[in-house]
Amino acid sequence: MKSQKNIKSMVLLGLMAAVLVILAYTPLGYLNIGPLAITFNTIPVAIAAIALGPVGGIVAGGVFGLTSFLQCFGGSVLGTTLFGISPILTVFQCFVPRMLDGLLIGLLSNAMRKHCTSAIANCAVTGFFAAFLNTLFYMSSLILLFGRTDIILSYRETLAPGKNVFLFVCAFVGINAIAEWVSSTLVTGAVGAALTKAKLVPAPKAKLVAAE
Numbered sequence: 001m002k003s004q005k006n007i008k009s010m011v012l013l014g015l016m017a018a019v020l021v022i023l024a025y026t027p028l029g030y031l032n033i034g035p036l037a038i039t040f041n042t043i044p045v046a047i048a049a050i051a052l053g054p055v056g057g058i059v060a061g062g063v064f065g066l067t068s069f070l071q072c073f074g075g076s077v078l079g080t081t082l083f084g085i086s087p088i089l090t091v092f093q094c095f096v097p098r099m100l101d102g103l104l105i106g107l108l109s110n111a112m113r114k115h116c117t118s119a120i121a122n123c124a125v126t127g128f129f130a131a132f133l134n135t136l137f138y139m140s141s142l143i144l145l146f147g148r149t150d151i152i153l154s155y156r157e158t159l160a161p162g163k164n165v166f167l168f169v170c171a172f173v174g175i176n177a178i179a180e181w182v183s184s185t186l187v188t189g190a191v192g193a194a195l196t197k198a199k200l201v202p203a204p205k206a207k208l209v210a211a212e
Contacts, residue, residue: 012051012200016044017063024067039134039180041067045102046130046188050123051201054106061102065095081151089145097137105130113204120193122204127188131180139169 023041041064049057072079072090083090105126112122146152156168195201 008200009052009056013048013056013059016048016056016060019044020060020063020067024070039068040183040187042101042130042134042180042184043127043187043191045098045134046105046123046127046184047191047195047201049102049106049130050109050126050188050192051195052106053110054103057102057104057106057109058099059102061099062095064102065098068098069094078151082146082149085146085149085151093138093141093145097141098134100137101130101133104133113202117204119196119201119204120189123192123196123201124185124189127192128181128185130188131177131184135173135177135180139173143169 020041023039023044045057045060045064048060052059068079069091072083072094074080079090079094082093108129109122109126112125116122116125142152192201196203
């Protein structure tokens with residue numbers, strides 16, 4: 001039984017990694033708008049975190065980080081520019097926020113499963129925070145690592161008069177972030193619930209206790 005569970009987990013994680021790679025190299029994964037891109041790659045990370053917990057979230061987040069890093073070689077205007085400024089900081093910028101995101105939403109999903117009887121609610125909440133935390137961590141690291149570079153300063157002067165950091169972040173992510181949050185919430189909720197019914201994702205423990 002344990003061997004079968006491990007095989008099922010590995011297959012699901014491999015599937016989510018494959019989806020991330022496909023999204024990275026097709027128009028489905030990144031909708032480029034100006035210097036930023038709306039990404040749907042947080043969805044497979046959320047599903048991996050729901051199914052496999054923090055470890056699955058970290059691994060899927062690492063794959064997401066890899067696909068994001070590869071966008072720095074001509075696929076993203078901002079990524080390419082940041083890589084030209086500092087390859088090392090760009091590696092940190094691409095990987096650490098995504099892996100931290102996967103870790104935290106894996107912990108969140110496990111906690112939700114213990115106290116929430118609705119699989120779709122658990123999956124939808126995890127999907128929302130996967131996208132929300134990705135935006136939060138990405139923008140925080142961007143300001144921390146590259147906030148004093150010419151390109152970010154130019155964006156701040158254009159988008160946020162007075163260089164107010166909060167206004168800059170709001171203006172910079174804008175509708176992109178909202179689209180990511182909504183899509184990740186809806187799609188993760190629907191897919192996660194379907195996988196729960198198919199017994200590919202653990203059912204809420206609170207529901208199991210109530211049934212007993």
